[in-house]
Amino acid sequence: xxxxxxxxxxxxxxxxxxxxxxxxxxxxxxxxxxxxxxxxxxxxxxxxxxxxxxxxxxxxxxxxxxxxxxxxxxxxxxxxxxxxxxxxxxxxxxxxxxxxxxx
Numbered sequence: 587x588x589x590x591x592x593x594x595x596x597x598x599x600x601x602x603x604x605x606x607x608x609x610x611x612x613x614x615x616x617x618x619x620x621x622x623x624x625x626x627x628x629x630x631x632x633x634x635x636x637x638x639x640x641x642x643x644x645x646x647x648x649x650x651x652x653x654x655x656x657x658x659x660x661x662x663x664x665x666x667x668x669x670x671x672x673x674x675x676x677x678x679x680x681x682x683x684x685x686x687x688x689x
Contacts, residue, residue, distance in 0.1 A: 614642035617660070624664040630672045634663050655683035 617638035625631045637656040640648065658679035666672045 608645070610642045614638050617642055621660050621664050625666065627666045627668060627672055629669050630663045630666040633659055633672065633676065637663075651683050655679055658683055 621634045637659045662675045
Protein backbone atom coordinates (compact mmCIF):
# COMPACT_ATOMS: atom_id res chain seq x y z
CA UNK A 587 0.00 0.00 0.00
CA UNK A 588 2.83 2.38 0.83
CA UNK A 589 4.37 1.72 -2.58
CA UNK A 590 1.13 2.63 -4.32
CA UNK A 591 0.88 5.89 -2.39
CA UNK A 592 4.54 6.66 -3.13
CA UNK A 593 4.04 5.99 -6.84
CA UNK A 594 0.94 8.17 -6.92
CA UNK A 595 2.80 11.01 -5.21
CA UNK A 596 5.72 10.62 -7.60
CA UNK A 597 3.33 10.69 -10.57
CA UNK A 598 1.64 13.81 -9.24
CA UNK A 599 5.02 15.49 -8.74
CA UNK A 600 6.13 14.67 -12.29
CA UNK A 601 2.83 15.97 -13.67
CA UNK A 602 3.11 19.21 -11.72
CA UNK A 603 6.77 19.60 -12.72
CA UNK A 604 5.92 19.18 -16.40
CA UNK A 605 3.28 21.89 -16.17
CA UNK A 606 5.94 24.48 -15.30
CA UNK A 607 7.97 23.66 -18.41
CA UNK A 608 6.09 25.04 -21.36
CA UNK A 609 7.17 24.50 -24.92
CA UNK A 610 6.67 27.71 -26.89
CA UNK A 611 7.31 26.91 -30.56
CA UNK A 612 6.19 30.32 -31.77
CA UNK A 613 8.45 32.02 -29.21
CA UNK A 614 11.34 29.83 -30.35
CA UNK A 615 10.77 30.71 -34.00
CA UNK A 616 10.48 34.42 -33.18
CA UNK A 617 13.70 34.21 -31.16
CA UNK A 618 15.58 32.57 -34.04
CA UNK A 619 14.23 35.03 -36.60
CA UNK A 620 15.07 38.03 -34.43
CA UNK A 621 18.60 37.03 -33.44
CA UNK A 622 19.91 34.90 -36.32
CA UNK A 623 18.99 37.34 -39.08
CA UNK A 624 21.83 39.70 -38.15
CA UNK A 625 24.42 37.03 -37.40
CA UNK A 626 27.23 36.50 -39.91
CA UNK A 627 29.40 33.91 -38.17
CA UNK A 628 28.39 30.21 -38.36
CA UNK A 629 29.27 29.28 -34.76
CA UNK A 630 27.32 32.28 -33.51
CA UNK A 631 24.27 31.13 -35.48
CA UNK A 632 24.50 27.67 -33.89
CA UNK A 633 24.88 29.07 -30.37
CA UNK A 634 22.02 31.52 -30.89
CA UNK A 635 19.77 28.72 -32.14
CA UNK A 636 20.70 26.60 -29.12
CA UNK A 637 20.01 29.50 -26.73
CA UNK A 638 16.58 30.01 -28.29
CA UNK A 639 15.92 26.28 -27.98
CA UNK A 640 16.84 26.25 -24.28
CA UNK A 641 14.76 29.33 -23.50
CA UNK A 642 11.62 28.35 -25.42
CA UNK A 643 11.61 24.57 -26.00
CA UNK A 644 13.88 22.72 -23.57
CA UNK A 645 13.30 25.01 -20.60
CA UNK A 646 12.52 22.40 -17.95
CA UNK A 647 14.49 23.20 -14.79
CA UNK A 648 16.03 26.30 -16.35
CA UNK A 649 17.39 28.41 -13.49
CA UNK A 650 17.45 32.19 -13.38
CA UNK A 651 21.23 32.02 -13.93
CA UNK A 652 20.75 29.82 -17.00
CA UNK A 653 18.14 32.21 -18.38
CA UNK A 654 20.46 35.18 -17.81
CA UNK A 655 23.31 33.34 -19.56
CA UNK A 656 21.26 32.49 -22.64
CA UNK A 657 19.83 36.03 -22.74
CA UNK A 658 23.38 37.41 -22.62
CA UNK A 659 24.30 35.24 -25.60
CA UNK A 660 21.26 36.46 -27.53
CA UNK A 661 22.11 40.07 -26.77
CA UNK A 662 25.73 40.00 -27.93
CA UNK A 663 26.26 37.12 -30.39
CA UNK A 664 24.37 38.54 -33.38
CA UNK A 665 27.11 41.15 -33.77
CA UNK A 666 29.92 38.56 -33.82
CA UNK A 667 31.98 38.64 -37.00
CA UNK A 668 34.48 35.87 -36.21
CA UNK A 669 34.74 32.58 -34.36
CA UNK A 670 37.24 34.13 -31.96
CA UNK A 671 34.78 36.86 -31.01
CA UNK A 672 32.02 34.27 -30.59
CA UNK A 673 34.19 32.30 -28.14
CA UNK A 674 35.06 35.47 -26.24
CA UNK A 675 31.37 36.44 -25.89
CA UNK A 676 30.45 32.93 -24.72
CA UNK A 677 33.22 33.00 -22.12
CA UNK A 678 32.23 36.40 -20.77
CA UNK A 679 28.53 35.50 -20.59
CA UNK A 680 29.46 32.27 -18.83
CA UNK A 681 31.68 34.01 -16.26
CA UNK A 682 29.08 36.68 -15.57
CA UNK A 683 26.11 34.38 -15.17
CA UNK A 684 27.18 30.79 -14.55
CA UNK A 685 30.73 30.98 -13.24
CA UNK A 686 31.43 30.07 -9.64
CA UNK A 687 33.36 33.25 -9.01
CA UNK A 688 32.28 36.76 -9.90
CA UNK A 689 34.88 39.15 -11.27
